[in-house]
Amino acid sequence: MNNETTQPFDIYLVGVGGQGVLTIGEILSEAALAQEIPANFYPTKGMAQRGGFVKAQLRLGRQASGANIPERSADLVIAMERSEGLKAVRFIKLGGDFIVWDHVWAPTAVMLEQAPYPTLEHLSEQVHGAGGRFHDLHPHDLPKGLSENIFVLGVALNNTALGRLLQPELVRAKIEERWPEAAAKNADAFRRGLEVYR
Amino acid sequence: MALGALRAGVKVVAGYPGTPSSETIAFLLAKKPEGVHVEWSTNEKVALEIAAGAAWAGQRSLTTMKMSGLNVAYDSLISIAYSGVNGGMVVYVADDPGVSAGMAEQDSRGFALMADLPMLEPATPAETYRLSQAAFELSQRTGSPVFLRLVTAVAHSHAGLEVEENPPPPPELPILLERDIQRYTKAGAAICMAQHHDLIARLEKAEEVIREMSLNVLHLAPDAGGVGIIACGAAAAYLEEGFEHLAKLGVSPESLSVLRLSSVHPLPRQEVASLFGHCSALLVLEELEPLVERELIVEARRLGYSGRIIGKMEGPFNRIGEYGVRQVVEGVAVAAGLACPKDLLRGLAAEERAAARPITVCAGCPHRGTYLALNRAIRLLKLKKDEVMVTGDIGCTILGMNPPFHTVWNEVSMGASLGIAQGYLAAGLKTPVIATIGDSTFFHAGLPALINAVQHQAPLTLIILDNGWTAMTGMQVNPGTAEAFQRPGWQRLDLATLVPAMGVQQFFQVDPYDLKTTTETMVQALALHGVKVILARRECSIQSKRRGLRFRRVRVLEEKCTLCKLCITTTGCPALSIGEKAVLIDPAVCVGCSLCAQVCPAKAIEKEEIG
Numbered sequence: 001m002n003n004e005t006t007q008p009f010d011i012y013l014v015g016v017g018g019q020g021v022l023t024i025g026e027i028l029s030e031a032a033l034a035q036e037i038p039a040n041f042y043p044t045k046g047m048a049q050r051g052g053f054v055k056a057q058l059r060l061g062r063q064a065s066g067a068n069i070p071e072r073s074a075d076l077v078i079a080m081e082r083s084e085g086l087k088a089v090r091f092i093k094l095g096g097d098f099i100v101w102d103h104v105w106a107p108t109a110v111m112l113e114q115a116p117y118p119t120l121e122h123l124s125e126q127v128h129g130a131g132g133r134f135h136d137l138h139p140h141d142l143p144k145g146l147s148e149n150i151f152v153l154g155v156a157l158n159n160t161a162l163g164r165l166l167q168p169e170l171v172r173a174k175i176e177e178r179w180p181e182a183a184a185k186n187a188d189a190f191r192r193g194l195e196v197y198r
Numbered sequence: 199m200a201l202g203a204l205r206a207g208v209k210v211v212a213g214y215p216g217t218p219s220s221e222t223i224a225f226l227l228a229k230k231p232e233g234v235h236v237e238w239s240t241n242e243k244v245a246l247e248i249a250a251g252a253a254w255a256g257q258r259s260l261t262t263m264k265m266s267g268l269n270v271a272y273d274s275l276i277s278i279a280y281s282g283v284n285g286g287m288v289v290y291v292a293d294d295p296g297v298s299a300g301m302a303e304q305d306s307r308g309f310a311l312m313a314d315l316p317m318l319e320p321a322t323p324a325e326t327y328r329l330s331q332a333a334f335e336l337s338q339r340t341g342s343p344v345f346l347r348l349v350t351a352v353a354h355s356h357a358g359l360e361v362e363e364n365p366p367p368p369p370e371l372p373i374l375l376e377r378d379i380q381r382y383t384k385a386g387a388a389i390c391m392a393q394h395h396d397l398i399a400r401l402e403k404a405e406e407v408i409r410e411m412s413l414n415v416l417h418l419a420p421d422a423g424g425v426g427i428i429a430c431g432a433a434a435a436y437l438e439e440g441f442e443h444l445a446k447l448g449v450s451p452e453s454l455s456v457l458r459l460s461s462v463h464p465l466p467r468q469e470v471a472s473l474f475g476h477c478s479a480l481l482v483l484e485e486l487e488p489l490v491e492r493e494l495i496v497e498a499r500r501l502g503y504s505g506r507i508i509g510k511m512e513g514p515f516n517r518i519g520e521y522g523v524r525q526v527v528e529g530v531a532v533a534a535g536l537a538c539p540k541d542l543l544r545g546l547a548a549e550e551r552a553a554a555r556p557i558t559v560c561a562g563c564p565h566r567g568t569y570l571a572l573n574r575a576i577r578l579l580k581l582k583k584d585e586v587m588v589t590g591d592i593g594c595t596i597l598g599m600n601p602p603f604h605t606v607w608n609e610v611s612m613g614a615s616l617g618i619a620q621g622y623l624a625a626g627l628k629t630p631v632i633a634t635i636g637d638s639t640f641f642h643a644g645l646p647a648l649i650n651a652v653q654h655q656a657p658l659t660l661i662i663l664d665n666g667w668t669a670m671t672g673m674q675v676n677p678g679t680a681e682a683f684q685r686p687g688w689q690r691l692d693l694a695t696l697v698p699a700m701g702v703q704q705f706f707q708v709d710p711y712d713l714k715t716t717t718e719t720m721v722q723a724l725a726l727h728g729v730k731v732i733l734a735r736r737e738c739s740i741q742s743k744r745r746g747l748r749f750r751r752v753r754v755l756e757e758k759c760t761l762c763k764l765c766i767t768t769t770g771c772p773a774l775s776i777g778e779k780a781v782l783i784d785p786a787v788c789v790g791c792s793l794c795a796q797v798c799p800a801k802a803i804e805k806e807e808i809g
Contacts (some may be wrong), residue, residue: 032356039358042354051557067354072543073523083552083553084552106775107556108601109553109554123548
């Protein structure tokens, strides 16, 4: 691919440590570099090994770019957790795609009903308010045992401009390279994602 | 950073882990480059001295640390700066504007100014590779240690870049043994002042060498009278994108002059003078402190430049947080006297209603047992938690400040838990004073503070939460890590031997997975006079889990669980959640520490020993 003509494409990823948020970014970066599309991937995991807020920023198609995506500029937001999705709203650009995997990872205070937790409708309103296109995916739509992040990756490739930038077949190959022993399961999750039309 | 150093022929690399600087040595330790000595040192001061010793011996050396670590190493660095070096020596320091890792928003560029040492700063990963090599050359040519400063957004970025494959092993250089007290000691005013003179001369030479090496890139617009931009480090990476927005506002990028500043210190005065002569106003893009801005103002006064200098002192910018595209656009607009749309690159703030997600220790973390036991011990002694000072320290152990523990009161710097605790005692606090510290932090800077407590018999209780690894920064080996994980030829130091040998007569060792014994030991220790040390030892559960270790099988007996949720409210373990009939334990997360079973009042959690 001639990277001179590649349109820049910015992806903002959020979720909770342990959901494979950073892995999505790593796989997409590898696929981009394999296509000779310049990529800058900037993961931020803070202090959390697991259960803490995680974000990552992937900037594709710019020869040299700063790591941080400006507000109102992300072509695609992937939120792997509903509440954390709210933190990404300020980054979606007008007409950008906002995909939320509607998983509720309740902090203890929420679990004990001592603290509120946002509804999916609230997130949807916020995304619409920011001018984004809202796509919600539901954990019960994916058979148990299949990787949710790989599924969401498939959905993103099939339903957003990302699919025109990166070759889904190459992304699938990168997933297989990463986990050769789980190839069949991941291929299944990825295919199911690719078959989702929103 | 690491590949650039290898390419530059580095022979000795030493550092101490600290986000976001840790990956350089982690990468080199894994790569095991031939002929290169790589180590995690006990602390940054030791690491820097190792690098300096190697550089005095004529070899190229690198030391790595986060900004807090530079504070620790700085005492030696000032002195080494006076002496200069023979082999190229690079000090890699990582700052964290925007605080993604949780520490001060320190601007380490100030240290370069104070030490009169050159400092380079790249804008992107690709530039880091280039400047890493340039820093060695600059150091070699000037005889001065050189700082290379990165910020998190650059240090943690992953990007494709062209590198020369397989750098050769470092060249075989003679080991210099130079006996010269005029240079290597500070024995007397004449010596110190002569060295100070040499130091300033080296910095002046650095300015010339930096110009010869074309490390700063100046582009003057075809027409004079426009806006000039001085972009420092990471801020320079956003220029092109900012120009796209400016073009839409009617500002032609061709009308702008730009100085991309890689040498934060010394300021390239020639290029600055060119900008003064060409531009009607200047914009300074630099994160954190207005250091370059202040120097520009001084230069402007010296050279009689009367244009505006836009930044933090006159201008819209803040000393807090990161810069991005918005600062480029707003800054140029202000400098050009244009209005900038208020909502430009400002999104809809929706995070207000996001659930708070205070982080806690991992499932199976031994620190959970230690903090649960400490809270119980305080209760058993009929004390209130807000009467008992529990000082905290750096690393995972600080999570004792968060729910559900609320045990730890403060966090200062490596090893500070011990000194602060002694201060509360000296102030006259009569209730028990407890210091908490992790193993690596204790080795790093806790040792001198404990020695102080022993000498003065400060009646504190120190709890060393020993999980065997430098865990928070990504599982580095430290002096206390088990023998099996030390490299061949290294020797482990056992805290259980070391602490009593420091004159601590009341020493206890407990397993924090055993809540009862740990609590009883704490109750006993807290009632004693003098210095008490409790070593709470159990390996980090992330590490033991990676090796497939499970301790017990733990399961909820549905018929007995009353859903009182005490296991969740007391332990806060991420493996526990509320089911319809009973509490659930996620088997994928649980490592079998069984602390939930030990706090369950209904005995509804069954534990079964394995093996």
